[in-house]
Amino acid sequence: MTTCRLCGSSNLAGVLDLGATPPCERFLTEEMLGEPEITYPLHLRICADCRLAQIPPLITPEETFTEYAYFSSYSTSWVRHARAYVDDAVERLRPSFVVEVASNDGYLLRHVVERGIRCLGIEPSANVGRAAKEAGVPTRTAFLGPETGAAVRAEHGPADLVVANNVYAHVPDVVGFTEGLRALVADDGWVSIEVQHLLTLVELNQYDTIYHEHFQYYTVASARRALATGGLALVDVELLPTHGGSIRLWARPEDAAGEPSDRVVEVLDREKAAGLHDMSGYVEFADRVATLRRDLLRFLVDAAAKGRTVVGYGAPGKGNTLLNHCGIRPDLLRYTVDRNPYKHGRYTPGVRIPILPPERIALDRPDYVLVLPWNLREEITGQLAYVREWGGRLVFPIPALEVV
Template sequence: MTVRGNVPSELATGDLTAITCRLCGSSGLSSVVDLGATPPCERFLTAAQLDQPEMTYPLHLRVCTSCWLAQIPPLISPEDTFTEYAYFSSYSSSWVEHAKAFVNDVVDRLRPEFVVEVASNDGYLLRHVVDRGVRCLGVEPSANVGAAARERGVDTLTEFLSPELGARVRAEHGPADVVVANNVYAHIPDVLGFTQGLRALVADDGWVSIEVQHLLTLMELNQYDTIYHEHFQYYSVASARRALAAGGLALVDVELLPTHGGSLRLWARPAELSAAVSARVGEVIAREEAAGLLDISGYGQFAARVAGVRRDLLAFLVQAAAEGRTVVGYGAPGKGNTLLNHCGIRPDLLAYTVDRNPYKHGRFTPGTRVPIFPPERIAADRPDYVLVLPWNLKTELLDQLSYVRDWGGKLVFPIPSLEIV
C-alpha cells in the first residue's frame, strides 16, 4: 500500500479493490459496519474554529477473512493525532486504580528491575512503579501529556515506538523485564513495526503485557462507538496471537478484563523462549469461534444492531425535546464523538456536555459542535437528563453523578442498549 500524504493511494483514486489487510496482506476484506464520515474524535474545536471548515474521513470497519483482523483504512496518521493529545488518563479515577492494582501485582509477582511503558500518557501507571522504587521509563509521543508525566516524576521520552527506537532504548537503558502497552495496540497502523519495537525493548526472558479492547465484546454488546480513526484495528485473541507472532513475540496467556466495556490483557514473551502457553488462550479462542468471529457468520447482523442503537437514542432525544426536557451530556471521550456524529446529535438535542479535563473546557465537540463545560455546570443547571458518553465507566459514574437524583434528574446510558437510570 503506497500513501499520498495521509491517504493510501488506492483510497485517493477510489480503487477499493486494492485495499489489503495490514496484517496478512490479503485482499479479502468484508464490510462489518459503515458509520459514514466523521472528523477525528479528539480534534476539539475552539470558538474561533466554529466558522471554519472541518475535515471528515470515512469510518468503515471491515474484517479480513483470512486472519480475522478487524480494521479501518489508515486515513489519518498517528502523528496527526498524537503529537498533541486531548486525553489524559489520570482524569479517570477507576482507570488509575486499575493501573495501580496491575503494577502492584507485577512488582510482587515478577520482581522486575526495569519497566517500560509504551504510550505512557500522563504517567497514570508508571507513577505507581516509581512509588514501588522500580526503575522505569515512559515512551509517549504526545508532547503535552508527556510533559504532565515528567511533572509527576516519571522519566518519559517523547517519541513514537519503532524497532529502531526500541533498540536505542535497550542500548541506553538496558532491556526491560516488563514492557507495558495499554490501549495502544489498536492505535498503530504499522502492526508489524510496532510489535518488533516491543520485542526490541523486552529482555530475552522478559514479559510484554498488552491491554486492548476485545472484538468479542465490541460485537456482542454493540460497542460501535469505540470505532474511530485513532483505532486502526480491533483484536480477537486469534488475530492478536498472529500479530504478536509476526513481530517475534509468542502469546502465552490472556486475561478477560471489564475495562473499556471488555478488554484483553495479553501476556507475551520472546518467541525463542518457547514458553508454556496457558490453557486460557485456547479457551478464549474457542469462545470467539463459537461466536462466529473466525468466519463471516459472526459479523452479518452487527450493522443492523448499530442502526437500532441510533434509532433508540434519537427517538429518546427527540421526545425529550418535544416535552421541553433538558438533556446534557457527561464526558467528551473519543467514543462519544463517534456516537454524536453517527446519530447527528447537535446542541438542539444535547445542550452541552461536561468533562473533568480542563483542556476541553471552552471547546466544542468535533463535527457536532456541542459546547464543553466543567462538571459543576450540571449541578448549577439541574437538567432533566444526563447522557453519559463514557458508558464504560458506568460503575464509577453512578457514584460520581448520584447528586443528579437530588432534583429528580436521570442518567441515560446509550450502549449496549438505551437505559435510563
C-alpha cells in the same frame, strides 16, 4: 484501503459503515467554529484471511498524538486499575526495569516509581508526556518502532517488563510496532498488552469505540498472529471489564514462551463459537447498531418535544463517534461536561456541542444526563449521584438505551 495491514491480503469484507466523521479528538476552539472540518470515512472491515478487523489508516498517528487531549489520570477508576496491575505484576515478576509504551501522563508508571523500580515511559504526545515528567516519571517523547525500541535498549538495557495498555489498536504499522516491543524486552522478559476485545465490542454493540485513532480491533486469535510478526508468542490472556470488555495479553520472546495457558485456549474457543474466526459472527452487527441509533434519537427527540432538558457527561473520543453517527447536535444535547480542563470552552468535533466544567450540571439541574463514557458506569454513577436530588435521571446509550 485495499490490503490488510497485517497479512497483506486484498480479501477485505465490509462489516459496519459509519459514514464519515472528523477525527474524534480534534476538539474545536471558538475561533475554529467558522472554519471547515475535514471528515474521513469510518468503515470497519474484516480480513477474510487473517481475520484482523481494521479501518483505513486515513489519519497518521502524528496528526492525532503530537498534541493530545486525553489525560489518563482524570479517570480515578483507571488509576486504581493501573495500581492494581502494577501491584500484581511486581509481585509476580519482580522486574528491575519496566518500560511502558504510550505512557500518557504517567498514570501507571508513577506506581512503579513509588516502589523504587527503574522505569521509562515512551509517549508520543509532548503535552501529556510533559505532565508525566512533572510528576516524576522518566519519559521519552517518541513513537515506538524497531528503531526507537533498539535505541532505548542500547541506552537503558533490555526491560524485564514492557507494558502497552490501550495502544495496540492505535498503530497503523502493527508489524513495526510489534518489532519495537520485541526490541525493548529482554530475551526472557514479558510483554503485557491491554486492548479492547472484539468479542465484547460485537456482542454488546460497542460500536462507538470504532474511531480513527483505532486502526484495528483484536480477537485473541488475530492478536496472536500480530504478536508473531515481531517474534513474540502469546502465553496467557486475561479477560478484563475495562472499556466495556478488554483482553490483557501476556507474551514473551518465542524462545522463552513455552505452551500457551488453558485460558488462551478457552478464549479462543469462545471466539470461535461466537463466529469471530469466520464471518458469521458479524452478520447482524450493523442491524443492531442501526436499532441503537434509532432508539437514542427517538428518546432525545421525544424529550425535546416535551420540553425536557438533556445534557451530556464526558467528552471521550467514543462519544464523538456516537454523536456524529446519530447526528446529535445542541438542539437535542444542550452541552456536555468533562473533568479535563483542556476541553473546557471547546466544542466536540463535527456536531459542535459545547464542553463545560462538570459543575454546570448542578447549576442547571437538567432532566436527563446522557453518559457518553458508558464504560466507566460505576465511577460516573457515583460522581453523578447528586442528580437524583432534583429528580434527574441518567441515560446510558450502550449496549442498549437505558434510563436509570
